Amino acid sequence: MNFNPQNILIINFGQLGDVILSLPALSAIREKFPNAKTTALIGKSSAEIIELTDFVDGKIAVDRVELRDSGKIWSIRQILKLAADIRRRKFDFIIDLHSLSETNLLGFLSGARHRLYINRENRSLDFLGNFQPKPPPEDKTKHATDRYLDALKPLGIENSKRFVQIYPRSSDLEKIENLQRTKNFAKKQFVGLFPGAGHPSRRWSLENFAELAKRFEQNKNLQTIVFLGPEEKNLRGEIEEKFSTETFIIDNLTIPQLAAAMSRLQVLISNDTGAMHVGALVGTPIVLLLDQRAPTTYLPLTEKLCVIRNGTLDEISVEEVFQATQEFLVN
Missing domain, CATH: 3.40.50.2000 (Glycogen Phosphorylase B;)
Known part of the structure; x- marks a missing residue:
């Protein structure tokens, strides 16, 4: 035209x-x-x-x-x-x-x-x-x-690619690497958890996330990182109470810094939220916890996605999520 x-x-x-x-x-x-x-x-x-x-x-x-x-x-x-x-x-x-x-x-x-x-x-x-x-x-x-x-x-735009991957800026990667270096995480693989969501009905319980983190901590080669966005700041106290002291909590990141941090993960376990899309955008494998009633028309179109949506969120077991995560870690 x-x-x-x-x-x-x-x-x-x-x-x-x-x-x-x-x-x-x-x-x-x-x-x-x-x-x-x-x-x-x-x-x-x-x-x-x-x-x-x-x-x-x-x-x-x-x-x-x-x-x-x-x-x-x-x-x-x-x-x-x-x-x-x-x-x-x-x-x-x-x-x-x-x-x-x-x-x-x-x-x-x-x-x-x-x-x-x-x-x-x-x-x-x-x-x-x-x-x-x-x-x-x-x-x-x-x-x-x-x-x-x-x-x-x-x-006249037809048959365009349905998924794009982006790469974090070197300055943001450097900041995240410096942050992780202060915790002596050099030789560990990172598993990310995002327990927040815009509405409580879209959140898997903190107790489940905490139990999942304990399972990962049995592997000394893994380091669990909990990410908190602006809407999750009020959860920090409860997370510190429910999770072990070995869990690393990161908040106050900009979106580009969050993208850099998530690009270093082996896998991200997340509720249905914007942060999950950031992880998918930088190529991180995603285990998404989704209520059976939630629409699927907003899922990330990455191939590195495992969706667990058996009934309500409360019906999703820690074991089920752990096994799904293990498949990404092994591969």
Whole structure:
């Protein structure tokens, strides 16, 4: 097709896991338009993961939580400033991967000549998009990555790779290696645990994680590392109480540092959360603990994935998880 935009804005609001699952779409856009300048409009909490790729040239990070929780007048002022900033940058093509009503409106106000939106039932204002042909309506039965790639079909983008792997920065790897060196872990293999999740219903119990850690500690060649994100800080005291003193707890990492730390693991055992997607993104084998009722359309598409979802999370046994982990360790 004879379409050659020079200044593209990709609207990519979403949680960390959503943004990671959209990376194949960003890669495909870069491959389709290698000479265009591309900018991602993205949530602040997910912006750091974009920095580890070469899929975009720049980013505009928005603290959506602050906008939601602050006073209405202040939030409206910030949105107007954002709209003015986007209009000033003179984008000629808008691709809205999430196609929410508010982001569709923002793209419309940008002044961009071409706007590619998808129809998300009652969540979008896709009539404000003008790119022809239109992408197919959102199919919620498809995997999230495939839905993002479907949005690009009008551009002639087909059969793109569904999974991309990234590599941590040397500066982040050096920081993690220095941290591990202080603990004399030089000759050990690392097993990671991520016991947190955005909602308590998605968490395997801390007692189970602690029992699992004890099983690993029987092997003196293994070192168990528990990762805590910002939402898990309140769990640290309980973890220190339930886990042995041999367990190494790491928190206060940036997303790039978390990616570097997880790239050094032999395996990561995790609840369904954004951190799990970070581990998959850097090539770490994943044992994912998932409730049987949870959708599978948001799973990482890595080949190094073992999903345990027998009934509810409470029904998943420590032995079952231990054996699944052993298969990765042996291989």
